[in-house]
Amino acid sequence: DARVTQTPRHKVTEMGQEVTMRCQPILGHNTVFWYRQTMMQGLELLAYFRNRAPLDDSGMPKDRFSAEMPDATLATLKIQPSEPRDSAVYFCASGLRLGFEAFFGQGTRLTVV
Amino acid sequence: KQEVTQIPAALSVPEGENLVLNCSFTDSAIYNLQWFRQDPGKGLTSLLLIQSSQREQTSGRLNASLDKSSGRSTLYIAASQPGDSATYLCAARLSEGAGGTSYGKLTFGQGTILTVHP
Numbered sequence: 001d002a003r004v005t006q007t008p009r010h011k012v013t014e015m016g017q018e019v020t021m022r023c024q025p026i027l028g029h030n031t032v033f034w035y036r037q038t039m040m041q042g043l044e045l046l047a048y049f050r051n052r053a054p055l056d057d058s059g060m061p062k063d064r065f066s067a068e069m070p071d072a073t074l075a076t077l078k079i080q081p082s083e084p085r086d087s088a089v090y091f092c093a094s095g096l097r098l099g100f101e102a103f104f105g106q107g108t109r110l111t112v113v
Numbered sequence: 114k115q116e117v118t119q120i121p122a123a124l125s126v127p128e129g130e131n132l133v134l135n136c137s138f139t140d141s142a143i144y145n146l147q148w149f150r151q152d153p154g155k156g157l158t159s160l161l162l163i164q165s166s167q168r169e170q171t172s173g174r175l176n177a178s179l180d181k182s183s184g185r186s187t188l189y190i191a192a193s194q195p196g197d198s199a200t201y202l203c204a205a206r207l208s209e210g211a212g213g214t215s216y217g218k219l220t221f222g223q224g225t226i227l228t229v230h231p
């Protein structure tokens with residue numbers, strides 16, 4: 001069945017290293033979202049795309065985070081350099097159209113030590 | 114800025130009870146509202162999507178209602194089962210732009226942790 005696929009599922013890295021998280025949206029969905037979940041802040045929107053174009057990335061720390069969609073089947077979220085405070089679960093979600101139901105991936109659990 | 118609040122933060126009930134989870138939002142100009150379920154260590158599973166023009170949506174034992182004017186939504190779970198144990202999240206999608214369209218971003222509540230014990 002159609003689902004959003006995220007890789008890796010778990011990532012442990014040392015502070016200062018680059019981290020790349022990948023997301024394969026559901027085929028045919030033209031909107032992609034990146035969310036971050038922490039115990040303290042809950043779920044926060046980092047960035048989202050429509051038809052591969054970034055619409056809003058105001059939720060991301062610009063100096064270290066970047067999000068791209070190289071093609072319609074791949075979205076990436078990069079952190080460089082990573083810091084311990086980036087430890088969280090990062091979710092990707094996709095939707096058929098803006099405002100329509102969002103479907104979430106299983107998430108990437110990032111631990112920065 | 115839209116803020117979403119869920120009460121209670123945690124709920125523990127015996128199997129078979131009917132229960133209500135509450136969600137409130139500060140900006141009534143919502144496009145729609147979505148209820149999710151999250152199991153420990155897992156992603157979010159969409160349960161119900163209720164459009165701003167709707168009053169309620171039903172799926173099996175679940176019923177979600179929406180009252181835009183009062184900024185409230187409730188999720189009703191009938192005849193609860195241990196398998197319903199999870200965190201339940203509501204998320205509001207704002208109506209933005211010309212014609213009340215939505216850019217799609219969701220604002221989440223902190224969730225209600227539900228435990229249904231046998």
